[in-house]
């Protein structure tokens with residue numbers, strides 16, 4: 001538990017998988033965590049963070065950015081089109097691109113702003129009704145659509161169903177990425193990040209194992 005423990009476990013998972021040291025980005029998921037816990041991890045030198053709500057991120061990260069250099073901020077939750085402009089200015093990466101309307105909006109904003117965060121396409125590997133993401137069968141066409149819009153698609157992201165073996169979902173995501181020539185794989189959380197690294201994750205999203213249990217809202 002805590003940053004040091006998780007970075008140690010991540011380094012071991014990289015070595016066990018024959019991956020280069022530092023090849024996996026540890027995104028510390030700071031959503032809902034009290035600011036003093038986040039500041040503590042910033043003071044330990046960690047720089048990659050994840051938030052799942054634009055509004056919440058806008059309320060705290062500009063201040064942290066003023067105090068700490070080199071912060072790399074990732075949006076890992078659903079993005080409404082009407083918050084896309086704010087997301088583009090706030091985040092370095094967006095992991096939840098999941099529909100044509102959002103892709104078109106991001107492409108327009110990228111033109112206007114002259115910059116675009118790194119993008120990951122979310123795939124609903126478990127085909128769950130309540131979950132965001134493109135269906136696996138539609139993923140290839142959507143990747144192409146985003147590329148035709150000249151969006152900087154870096155990889156794919158998934159959140160496996162809670163009651164299923166995550167490795168099956170990680171393997172499916174890796175397969176879809178490989179056949180589309182995508183390098184990035186955003187997969188794995190507190191309970192399963194080592195398995196995700198074994199299956200090729202380039203970005204793991206770890207919250208409670210670093211910061212402690214989320215304080216209920």
Ligand SMILES: *Cc1c(COP(=O)(O)O)cnc(C)c1O
Pocket residue numbers: 029031052076077159189190191205206207208209
């Ligand atoms: C909250 C969240 C995480 C981190 O979950 P933990 O179980 O606390 O590690 C990872 N990914 C997404 C998309 C999340 O919303």
